[in-house]
Amino acid sequence: MANFEKRQLSAGLYFVATPIGAARDITLRGLDILASADVIAAEDTRTAKRLMEIHGIPLGDRPVISYHDHNGAQVRPRLMRLLNEGKSLVYVSEAGTPLVADPGYALGRAAIDAGIQVIGAPGPSAVIAALTVAGLPTDRFFFAGFAPNAKGARRRFFDEFSEVPGTLVFYESPKRIHGMLGDLVQTLGGDRQAAVCRELTKRFEEVSRGTLDELAAAFSDRTVKGEIVVLVDRARGIAVSDQSMEDALREALKTMRIKDAATVVSEALGIQRRKVYQAALELGKDK
Secondary structure, three states: OOOOOOOOOOOEEEEEOEOOOOHHHOOHHHHHHHHHOOEEEEOOHHHHHHHHHHOOOOOOOOOEEEOOOOOHHHHHHHHHHHHHOOOEEEEEOOOEOOOOOOOHHHHHHHHHHOOOOEEEEOOOOHHHHHHHHHOOOOOOEEEEEEOOOOHHHHHHHHHOOOOOOOEEEEEEOOOOHHHHHHHHHHHHOOOOEEEEEEOOOOOOOEEEEEEHHHHHHHOOOOOOOOOEEEEEOOOOOOOOOHHHHHHHHHHHHOOOOHHHHHHHHHHHHOOOHHHHHHHHHHHHHHO
């Protein structure tokens, strides 16, 4: 027997969260909306149709429209026309909660600007699932999404979050996880507690916990598959005074270039590198 209720939906744009792994994680309300909407838009139409098939939701003659990063600008006007005609339209991302590292944002913004009702049906989220099992503080957290591909840009990206007073959450691909962990060690320090969560809610779910140094070593020669969420604890430890940092820099600058001196002092004192580098630049000007 189907576990959904087909009902009349009011006109508007519905965002429905879909499973990140286990198909039964979708909510009953999400199934009701999928069964009732006039039009279905999906980041991956195959995934959406398969989910509906698993839960016994008939598609009928309703259109299923592909909407993703690469065709958003072309498809969005069509979806907006349907909404302006008074249709109920549901959008589902490939997995997880729409608009979180997802192409649905521009569609939602366009609907809001047009005065169209936007409704969310919450449910699975890789961010929240990872925070649940990582064992790191959840009182405050910052979701940063995917880091850039290029090494230099990636390190600058991580550097921006070094002083955030909460748990950091990143998405990563299995091919880049080793390089990412190495760059996190260099920018945030190897002693921070962290967790690598892989294949959440799926058969081979794995959560690796430890310091960034330990995790970087553990993944250095591993070939892994699946979606990955990386979490890093906020900075902790004994505060180092600016005077102590400057004294160490002056000593290092006697024999090193500014860049090298900043790296050495940052690692020795456990201070965020950007701060040390800026101080080194100022000392270099004075000199």
